[in-house]
Amino acid sequence: MPTADGTTDDQQEHRLHALLPFLQTQSQTSLTRLYQRPSSCLSIFRLLGAVERQLVMNLLWLDLPIQTSTMSSWVTREGKALFDDALASLARLHFLSNNSAIKLGLSTTFKTSMRHAITGGGTSVSFGVPAEPDENRSAPSIDALDAYALERWETVLHYMVSSGTGQTPIKPSQGVLFLLQRSGLMAMNQGQLQITSSGFQFLLHTPHSQLWELLLQYLQMVEERQMDLVEVLSFLFMLSTMELGREYSIESLSDTQRAMLEDLRDYGLMWQRRASSRRFSPTRLATTLTSSLPPLPTATSTGGAKDQGFIVLETNYRLYAYTDNPLQTAVLNLFVTVKWRFPNLVVGAITRESVRKALLNGITADQIISYLTTYAHPQMRKNRPLLPVTVQDQIRLWELERNRIKTQEGFLYTAFASQADYEYVLNYARQLDVVLWENAAKRCFFGSVEGHTNIRGFIERRTGGSGG
């Protein structure tokens, strides 16, 4: 039963998936419609934390709701907070039937669909309809799909990373460009799209979170484009439960979902022979949307699909990156001074200048460190801690160095007639919580801009009152 055994793996797994907060803001009606599709239920279930999943599985096969007190008596005292959090999160997703304070049970729609998802059966086509094999053309191979997805995805990232450097890489499609602009990852600057500081931060994230970040933005735009959010979400979930390398028919798709095909092709989530084709193949980007598997095969031809790590960082700030991937090289270039480049190796150093350049672009020290950690070479994994402490500390120090001064705009109130006057006004400002600095000896204080109108009004009322 849900008890907290505070291992680090568990905690990492417990980190909330980016999609869940979005789902929790949706209305119960939309969510219930979404839960009519078994594939959606299964996909959301896969995004949940370990405790939530455990709870759902415990409740799934109960025909009647169970007393909430019975359930919570299984929980140890240390696990209580975790348990309550999990329940609250399930309730926000409207997984639970409404009276969860007294009795715990899954909502009927969710329960039925989830059971279907696990045991099969039912006639809903929410997992997609495989296309009849075509005798003339064979389905694309998994390798071809991987290559296609990778090419699409790297085009986007490469376009972003080189937008400021004057190079002209291949442009992604108009739809992708629009999405990048809307999400604030790129912005128009002198008639050209330029990467923004959140764009730089985006580049250092893992492919999985990058993908979801863009998809979330896509979901935000759905209503403006007068598309049905439930249709869009359920299509994404359908894709995420599909089998890589298999062709699916578009017959069972709704109009909204057919309209999405073009967008998803652009992002590299699926492949079609022609735009008018009656069938489509999801790529690895799509089928891993709700799983913990890496969404992209490693680009390097070394074949080791599992280990993504390629960076060796030494205590002397030297960095060796075993990669032949232009995108990874370009990303490293954001915060590393590259010294030599070989066909499969980039050698550089983390220097004050290179880190400063990154900081100026809006990248934080923590992001650099987490990128280096994520992509550390397997050889580095033997080290405890993973990255040399000297280098980590120095990167943080370089960041602090840039923040030697803090500035706040506001007003200095001074030349008070008497100590009582000063204290009276100061007290009022304190109540508003706008005092940034004060000095009783000099009888003056500094208040933020926001508080000024109030303070001025207060003083005017007071002087007006005493005058009259």
Added chain:
Amino acid sequence: MRAVRGVLITCDSAVKQILLTLDERPGQSFIIEDLDEFHVLVRADEEQRVRRELEAELEKNTYSMEA
């Protein structure tokens, strides 16, 4: 009672000394009031220039290994 508009700079004492020196340059005065060891009040429209010049001044204290 008087209210003076400005920007409050919070800094360490070393940086404050640099700010005081910068302020003494002819025709470039920006400090409205020297509040205490860690705070100075400067003119709001000069904030960006002050940041730039402070940056340049601090930069003189570092050296680079790059040839």
